[in-house]
Amino acid sequence: MRRWLSFGAILALLVLPAVAGEVPRKAPELAVPLPDGRQILLSQFRGQVVLIEFLHTTCVHCQHSSVILERLLKELGPRGFQVIGVAFNDNALMLVPDFVNQFGLTFPVGVGGRDEVLSYLQHPLVKPLYVPQMVIVDRQGIIRAQHGGEDDFFTNLEPNLRAVIEVLLKEPAAGQATRPRPRAAKTAAASRQAAQ
DSSP states (O other): OOOHHHHHHHHHHHOOOOOOHHHSSEOOOOOOEESSEEEEEEGGGSSSSSEEEEETTTTTHHHHHHHHHHHHHHHHGGGTTTEEEEEEETHHHHHHHHHHHHHTOOEEEEOOHHHHHHHHHHHTSSSOOOEEEEEOOTTTSSSEEEEESSSSSGHHHHHHHHHHHHHHHHOOTOOOOOOOOOOOHHHHHHHHHHHH
């Protein structure tokens, strides 16, 4: 019974309706300008589980979340987890380098405009927007979870994130077989037997 409840809790975290955006939905392309002039695209991480943190560099909750995300990236990154930060507060372009250095972040943190962020989140203009906002995209490019700063999800952020990410990391990427393929040696042996 305990396993069923755990699985049910994880499933609920994946399908809980977001404050604004419909989940699941296809993740639109996201272009994130970095302070050094380069740009990253969400699509370059296709096949990985990607968490996009929309943040304010001056927000204590965003800073705390970024530290947690860095810890999860170090642990789960080798299995296909990636984090992208998008700062959209005033003067974000100037503040991002210090933010990254202060909190020892290794994931890319770029900047975005408020209107772009609201559009990406499908957040109504008339509702207040609490930060951080987190969007989790699966290996196939589908937004599977979206949570905002006012959400109960943030009460136990690290275990809640870990639960969702672990489930998504177990899913195959687009084009991957859902079952393990037989090894070549066994396939060749089966072919010889069939020929006899």
